[in-house]
Amino acid sequence: MSEDAKEKKMMIDEITRCPECGSSHLVRDYERGELVCQDCGLVIDESEIDLGPEWRAFDAEQTSEKARTGAPMTLTIHDKGLTTEISWKNTDSYGKSIPTRNRAQLYRIRKWQKRIKISNAAERNLAQALQEMERMAANLDLPKDVRETAALIYRKAVKENMIRGRSIDGVVAASLYAACRMLGIPRTLEEIASVTRVKKKEIGRIYRMMGRVLKLQILPSKPEDYIDRFCSKLKLSSEVKKRALEILRMAAEQDLTSGRGPMGVAAAAIYIAAIENNERRTQREVAEVAGVTEVTIRNRYKELTEKLGIQVEI
DNA sequence: AAGACGAAAGTGGTTGA
DNA sequence: TCAACAACTTTCGTCTT
Numbered sequence A: 001m002s003e004d005a006k007e008k009k010m011m012i013d014e015i016t017r018c019p020e021c022g023s024s025h026l027v028r029d030y031e032r033g034e035l036v037c038q039d040c041g042l043v044i045d046e047s048e049i050d051l052g053p054e055w056r057a058f059d060a061e062q063t064s065e066k067a068r069t070g071a072p073m074t075l076t077i078h079d080k081g082l083t084t085e086i087s088w089k090n091t092d093s094y095g096k097s098i099p100t101r102n103r104a105q106l107y108r109i110r111k112w113q114k115r116i117k118i119s120n121a122a123e124r125n126l127a128q129a130l131q132e133m134e135r136m137a138a139n140l141d142l143p144k145d146v147r148e149t150a151a152l153i154y155r156k157a158v159k160e161n162m163i164r165g166r167s168i169d170g171v172v173a174a175s176l177y178a179a180c181r182m183l184g185i186p187r188t189l190e191e192i193a194s195v196t197r198v199k200k201k202e203i204g205r206i207y208r209m210m211g212r213v214l215k216l217q218i219l220p221s222k223p224e225d226y227i228d229r230f231c232s233k234l235k236l237s238s239e240v241k242k243r244a245l246e247i248l249r250m251a252a253e254q255d256l257t258s259g260r261g262p263m264g265v266a267a268a269a270i271y272i273a274a275i276e277n278n279e280r281r282t283q284r285e286v287a288e289v290a291g292v293t294e295v296t297i298r299n300r301y302k303e304l305t306e307k308l309g310i311q312v313e314i
Numbered sequence B: 001a002a003g004a005c006g007a008a009a010g011t012g013g014t015t016g017a
Numbered sequence C: 001t002c003a004a005c006a007a008c009t010t011t012c013g014t015c016t017t
Helices: A004-013 A060-066 A100-117 A119-138 A144-159 A168-182 A189-194 A200-213 A224-233 A238-253 A261-277 A282-290 A294-308
Strands: A027-028 A034-039 A043-045
Touching: A043 A119, A119 A144, A119 A200, A144 A168, A144 A200, A168 A189, A168 A200, A168 A224, A189 A200, A224 A282, A238 A261, A238 A294, A261 A282, A261 A294, A282 A294
Parallel strands: none
Antiparallel strands: A027 A034, A034 A043
16 A cells, blocks of 8 residues: 555544544545534535545555556546556656667657547647646535536536537536536535636526536425535534424425525524524624525525514524 | 614516517 | 516615624
8 A cells, every 4th residue: 555545544544533522423424525423513524535445455465466457437537537648757667767769769659649648629628627627626625426427517518519609617617516416415606606717607607508408407406405514614513403404394394495595595594593502693604604695594584483483582 | 893684776587478 | 589577685774782
């Protein structure tokens, strides 16, 4: 096992207790790529951890024995990671330097390899776009399956000639946004827009067009999907989280959620639940993490308390 | 002084004629 | 294609804690 891999494994093993409440009752939510404390609800680690091959190896020899395959095929590299790489070092596979008389030949091989690999403008664009996508996804701590899905969507978009007249970055951002929603871990448009210079409006527009042209099966996002993340950002207990979900369930029964922005509804439910549990957060704070305004929270809050008959002690 | 409240005007998107 | 419309935002003055 390489030094890097060893180090990585150490870091993963280190996190066994919640830094907030000390509980060791931690559960990894693979779907969302989050490590969550079951007792206080803190999301400890939002970043995705690649657990690597499922077989175990204890030294370098075993690693090479057990690694039956090379790197997995991935959509996030423009050629799906399947072409041959030729090193730029002038050494052979034993590390011996290559004699001068063979260097010219090697140079020609490299040149053609490069030409084959990125053969036309479309390939070049794809390579660039996927690189940009990787950067954005890394900034947002998105799990690998989101990246793969986003890459697939982007490839489809290219096939449908959707890039023409639009910026690559815009289409990349919209692909990521769509992938997040398809996998049930929605990020707000704002969050996506924060890691690119494409405007929120533009991303939304491309996203909607994608839905139509590519016929993506995307359900409207539900308020429930946001509760976990918002509560965690606000450092609210799991009781509040539970209560907020309950409020949402009641609201859904009375049709108070349809036609409303899901983030606004989620924000109001959290706001109410927090007050009920004496963990009051200001409208300002909740609005901040939910990406809506205080006014919207007030409106939803009023609706919810009135229609559901919830009495809030102040 | 900060937070909550609500009115008023503006924005971007959907819908239906 | 265009106007009406619903949801949401921005802004701002006022009240409450």
